[in-house]
Every structure is written in structure tokens, then in C-alpha cells.
Amino acid sequence: MNGIRFSGLASGMDTDSIVKQLMQVERLPLDRFKQEKKILEWQRDDYRTLNKEMEQFRTYLFDKMLKKNTFVPKNVESSNSTIVSATANSNAPDMTSSIQVTKLATSSRWASEGAVKTDWREGINFVDGKATFAFKTTNANGVESETINITINETDTVDDVLNKINNSSLGITAMKGNFLRDDDTMQETIVFTNKSSGSGNYEIAVQDANTNTFMSNLGFQTDASNYLTGFQDGEDAELTINGMYTKQKSNTFTISGVTYTLKDVGNVTISTKTDVDLAIENIKEFVDKYNDLLDKVNGKLNETKYRDYRPLTDEQKEAMSDREIELWEERAKSGHLRRDPILSSGFSSIRTALYTKVQPGDKGINSDFDILSEIGITTTKNYLDGGKLEIDETKLRKALETEPNAVYELFAKTTDSDLSSKSSKDLTSAERQEKFNESGLVVRMRDILYDTINRIEEKAGNQYSELENYTIGKNIDDINDSIDDFERRLQQIESRYWSQFTAMEKAIQKANEQSGWLMQQFSSM
Template identity: 30%
Template sequence: MPIRITGMNSGLDTESIITALTQTKQDRLDTAKGDQKKLTWKQDKWKELNKKVVSFYNGALSTMRFSSAYTKKTTTVSNSNAATVITGESAMDATQSLEITKLAKSAYLTGQEVTVGGSKATKETKVEDLGLSAGDEIKFTIGGDSDDVLAVSIEEGDTIDSVLSKLKNAKSSETNTSLNFNYDENNGRFFVSSKSAGAAASFAIDESDSETMSKLGLAVKADGSNYIAGSSAEIVLNGETYTSDSNTFEINGLTITANEVTDGPITLTTKQDTSGIYDNIKKMLSEYNDLMKEFATLYNADKASSYKMLTDDQKEAMSDSEVEEWENKIKSGLLSGDDTIATVRNAMRDIMSSGIDVKLKDGTVKSLSLSSFGISTGSYFSTEENERDALHIDGDPDDSSTSGNTDLLKSMISTDPDAVMNFFSDLSKSLYGKLSDLMRGTEYSSSFTIYEDKLMASQYSAYNTKISDAQSALEAAQDKLYQKFSTMETALSKINSSSGSLSSFFGTGS
């Protein structure tokens, strides 16, 4: 923009005059900028709301469509110290007898003390000092198979440390199995263990070169006290024996972990987990309530029509807190009375109030609704406006408004869990399907979006053009007026110059 110097000859405040004369065009520019900013805030509001809708759609609502959400079972153990149980979906309601007769163990060898000249050998001790020679071999058999051998050869110049390294890296040629090795200098002993528990991972000393094993302290004592053989776990469930290389058994939907040998049988009781099903339903309803409250809060908000978008000049005249408060008034009412919110809100409310035909355990078919399970909204007149769509469960200990009522939902889960599953899965499918329709991509909106995000993006781009045009129009009008005032100033300058010359011509000499 060129430097504009005006009013030097006329004495007029041309800056203020031109600002006043072009105020209409300035207002158009400020309005376009303000409307674009307001659109940005509205987009942000929609993005936040849409994220919550999609989260509900993909989360709790999606889960509740499937039978797995209603087949929660739990198993109690009469001796919880002896065993723990994870109950799968396929587990059967039953009382079973369990006896734990053996626990899985890892094979373990505590080496005998290795000495040189009466002192404990260190990792730097050479194998020659232990009476070993190149070609001697250290051998272990794996898993009780005499052909599955882990072998390490002694080489000239080896130390205990280099032998230890070879043992750690050694693997059987048959099964690629290795063992854990360590040498404790403080005690002058090798320690050996299998990588995992069970008989299949156990090891034994190869006696074919017993002298080599003895010199390294790796031989088993005559009484066997320094060696524990690996063993598998064993349980007896309902009279049948099962074994496992770990202490965990997977049998007919139950994952049983044995913790200690029992003195006789203990009892496992598997039954429907009513609290688990109840919690899933409660979670879904809670998220539905949160979403409906959000819809109501945005829809019922004050439009704040008296709060216009602030211009830069207006912001400069206000404090930061005043600007923030003003703008928050506008933001809170951006979706007030919005038709899209009304459509989604009403559709969800209609689904949740509908009846569904359900087959009961006595074989009859009955139309049930949420109220059949003691689930309903609060009193219209005593409930805060934005909470009127919220659903309450009778007997819910976390809901002060209904905690004292009879808990029909828990009772129904206990007496007819299939009816509960059929009703809530069908209800969830209906609501899921409706939201799918409402979030289907169109010419104006993307997939999984309840608002016209594409249209709003197009509107934002249109504002860029509108702002550019308004800016150009303002600058053109200002330039035209500045040019006129500049012409006037030039004319006045000439007049003043001519007047000066005439005064000089008619002036008196000395």
C-alpha cells in the first residue's frame, strides 16, 4: 500500500473523513471475516460432537449387538489359593470336582563346588587347571530322549567363562532346545535350569563322560539331592486326569491355573455372571445418556443473537477476559435449534422407546420395551431440561433417583437371560442401523459424519473469495478518495504558492 500524506495544505483530517466515507465497505469486510470465523467455530463444535457419536457407535453400541455381551459367566473356586479360573464364553453352567495332584516344575541342577588348589575356581580359571583337556565334552540329554543331546567340546585355552559362554549358546541338534546356565563365583558353582517347566523341557546329565562333568561340578550326587527333574502338572477334573507342561489347563471353556497341590478335591462352580451383563447394559445406557444430554445442551442453548462477532478494533478496546467471555457466548449457541441435531436426537429417542417382540423362557412371545426392564426417563416436570432424555435403571445403586426401586433388570437377567439378550441385542442393532443411515456419506457429508462437513468446507472456501473481494473493494474506494484529496491538496498548494508570489510582487522595498 502506498504511503499517503494528506491534509498538509487544507488542514483537514482526511484519514478520518475517508474512513467514514468507506465504513460501509469496511463493515462488509468485517462481516465476512466474522462469519468465516464463526463458521470455523461451528465446524469445531460439529467435529467434537461427531467424535462422540462415532465413539458410541463403534464402542458400547456395537458391542451390545452381539451375544458375547450377554454370555458373561463366572467361576468360583472353593479354595481360591489352590487354583484360579478364567471363564470363557463356551463354558457350561456346572459344579465340578477338581483335584490338583502335581504342579509343573522346571528341571534344575545345583552344581557342586569347583576348586583349584583348595580355593573356589573363578571365571578366569583355565580348564587345564581343573584337569580337563581339549576334546573333553559336556553333555546333557533333553526331554528324556537319549538322542536329543546338547554337547559342548572343551578346547585348548578355555576358561570357565568361555565354557560358560559356549554352554549358553549351545542348542540340541534335534529340537534346537537350549538350557539356562550360570556360574556363581562367590560359591564356585555352576547352575543349570530348563527354559520352561514340564517333562518335555527337562534335562539329564549324560553319563558317557562322567569324569568331565564331575570336574566341572556338574555331576548329580549319589542321593540326587542337587537335581530336580522337570515334571508336568497333573489334575483330576470330574474323575478324568489331565496333564500339562505348564500349570495351566484349558478344558471346555475354562482356563484353570493350578497354584498348589490339594489335599483332596475342591469345587468349581460356573454360572451366569448377572453383574457382568448388567454392567454392559448400564455402560451402553450411560453413554447413550451422555450423548443425548450433549444433543439437548447444544440444541436448547441461548442463540445469543445480541452478541455479534467482534472486529479487531473492538477487541483492542476490550480486555482478554472480556473478549473470551463474549466469544464463548457466541460459541455456546452456534448449534441452538439445529435441524440436524433434532433429526438425530429424535431418531435415537424413537428407537429407544420402541417395542420389540421377544420369546420368553416359557415359549410365549411378548412385545417388550425398556420399561419392561424397569428402565425409563425421569418425570418431565421434575427433571432438568437437558436431562429429560436420560434413561434410569430401577434399583441402580449409583442413581439416587431410582436406587430405591425394585431392580427388574437384574431379576430378568437371573430368571430369563436369553430374553434379556434378545431384547437388548435387537435394540442395539436397530439403533446401530439408524445411526449408520444418518452417517452415510452424501454429496455434502463424508462417511461416518452426521453433519454436512463437505458443504461447510466449501462455504469456508467461498468466504476466502468473499473476504478477498471485500478487501479489494475497500482498498479501491480508499485509493480513489485519497487520490481526490491529493488532487485538492495539490491545487491548494499551487494557490498558496501563487498568493505568495503576488504578495512578494506588491511588497515594499527597503
């Protein structure tokens, strides 16, 4: 504020205090603006907190509750896991297999035939300290690769070179050491081992003279067609399963949903059985997570709103203790999502979806297990629980023991359209409802959560949203503008008050001077 302020020098009034009190009254609308802004921020943060919870639950549904292994997990036991270990997917039958392993699969390899040169760089053409060597491979089926380039620095050691070969797409593992040769002598040798095992010719061909020199310096030879020599073919694994002989290229292979890993020769028994206990635990986890989310949502929907507890102003906080502020704000923050229509609608739809039968559609469904109650999952009888689920474990166990695949379909049955995908927006309302009715319960939940999360983001945004991109943000932006305008107005009002009091002080000062002059004149008469 420009000009000199006369703060009660003539009048004896506490002008500062008077102006401050006057401005407190003038600031009341500004305080209300700031309180409204704070309420919107609290509401936005409540929305975002719940949205994060819903997104985490939706991710959990996708990662676990849409997987068949969750409902039909397999337990595999080996009588001797040092010979054969195994895992099974949900499609594996419950069975016991006797296995006799007579030979393990081995990989083809190449061994350097000569000594590794002391200076592997000899005769190699380096450009700016680098050289690039070109190879091609041909697999056991005769398929030739594209050119594979490996770039080496002139300062590299042999170990550096082998490391770069290992990390290339050449498909081999390279190592160097003293190995026993055919003449019964120990000699430093570089060995290339095919990363894939099994019989069949796997060839490596050099593509130019510089690469040929490089390989020669490492002790390898090439034939007239530029293929590396010193090759030894790999062998297939050989075994019998329940009396049936088979050969496998790898020591790890899958038959009828069971993945076997051969480790040694010998006899072993592998047993595969559906793990009903684990399936029950998985479904219990789902129910617990759903109930926990429901608790949080219902907590906000039913939270008491204390209308007399507005956000505190800075001046109010100055007059209160930290504990008083904490208790006040606890109530002031309460109830901003009470009976919120987006959350109420979303979770009402989820409850309806969970209690509605899954329609057969084109893919069909077991009519004995087309609704949640048929596998022992129902809502609690206490209406105060707000739709929480509870499990009759005896009924659930019986369903999983008799028809585990039907239980899986009840939760995870899909249609030709993913209801949460962009392509589903091309469906008509009737088509979408039909697909929804034919979808499993978890698919329905994901669809509703997807819609609810998006609606909340439209209203409350997310941590990366600009104010102008969501409804509450636009309201906050408008209030920010109002605050800026009102603060400018307050400055003008305060300046006016000071101008008025200054004028008053000047007038009183002048009157005092005139009174003093008159008194002086009277006293001199």
C-alpha cells in the same frame, strides 16, 4: 501505495483520520465476510466435538455392550487359590466343583553335558563379525518347524547369546547357573526349558557344522541325527474334577467355559456363579453414558441463538475489556447447531430403534424379552429430558436372574450382515431394514451412529480434512477467496482516496501561493 501523501498541510484537515473513517465504512463488507467465516468455523468445531463424543460412545458399545460377559459375567471363588485359581467366561454354567490335584505339569528340558568353553567363539566361522546358526524343532506330534536362524555377534558374551536364544522362535527359555549334576557335584550348566509344558518328545536339531560347533562350545552334545541330547521329558498335570480323572498338558486349561490354573498339589473347591450385581452395574453404565451423550446433543439442538451477537471485529475487541469479550462471544457462539437436521434425525432414529421390538429372524429371540421395557428400561416421564432412559432395577434384576442370555440377545443380537460394514451397502433398502429390525438394540445404535458420524464428517470434516473435502470447508474456502479479493479492492480504494486528497491539497497549496502573490502585488502598488 506509491507517491507522496499530503496529509492536510495546506487545508489544515486531519486527512489521516478522514481516510480512516472512510475506510471503516468501506471495510464493512469485509468484516461481514470474516464474521461469516468465524460462524462457519464455530459451527464446524461444534459438529466435530459432538462427532468425537459419538465415536467414543460407539467404540464403547463395541468394546463392552456387544460382549456377552457384560450381561452374563461370572464370579469364580476358590477355596484355596494357592492350589487352584480360576476364571470363567459367560458360557460357564453355575456350579461347584471339587478338584484334587495330584501332579503339576512340567516342561521338557535340555541340560548341557559338558562345561561351557571359556571362549564360546572357538572354531566358529564368523563373516564380518557375525555368525548365523540354524536349527529345526519337532513337536510332540512329530511336526517339524521351518529353519530357525539365530544371528550372533562376535563381540557377544555368553549372556548375550542366551538372551538372543530366549528372544528367538526356538520355543525355549535358556539360563545359565551352577546346578547339581547326577554325580552330586555343582557345575556351571546351561539349561534349555521348553516354553510349553506336558509330556511328549520335543526335539531340537542343528542344521550345519558351524551350528554344531556353537552348541558344543556351550556344552551340548548331538546324536547321530544331529538332535540335542541331555533331554528330559516333561510331565502332564494329573487331577480329578468331581471324581473324574484327567491329564492336561498345561497347568492352565479350560473346561466348560472355566479356565483353571494349577499352582500346587492338594484339594480345592471351585464355585462359579453369574454375577447379577455386576451385570446391573454394566447396564447402568450404558444408560448413564447414553443419557450423557443425549444431554450434550440435546443441549446443542436446543441452544439459544442470539442473532444480534455477531462475531467481534478486531476494532470492536480493542474497545472492550477481556470480560466483555468473553460474555459477548459466549452468546455469539451459541445456537449454531440449533435444530440441526443431521443430529435431530440421527437421535430421533436412535430413540425409535430403542423402543422397537427386536424381530426373531433366522436366529430367533425370546419373545418375553424382545423390547427394552420388558427388562425395566424406559424413557423418563419428563419430556424435557429429551428421551433419557431410566431403570427399574427390580425388574432388571429379575430378568438377569431368570434369563441373562435373553437380555444379552436383546442388546447384542446380530444378523449375518454387520450393518456398519462396507458389505452391508450391497443390501437393498428393504433387506437392510429387515436386518435392522432383527438386530439387537446396541447393534442398531451403532449402525445409526455410524451413519450420523459419516454425515457430519461430510459436512464438517475432521481434524485431518482439507477444506475442499467437506461442505463447510468449501464454504470457508469460498469466503477466503472473497476476503482476498476484497482486501485487494480496499487497497485500491484507499489509494484512490489518498490520490484525491493529495490532489486537493496540491490545488489548495497552489491557490494559497497564487493568493499570496496577488496580495504581494496589491501591497506593492
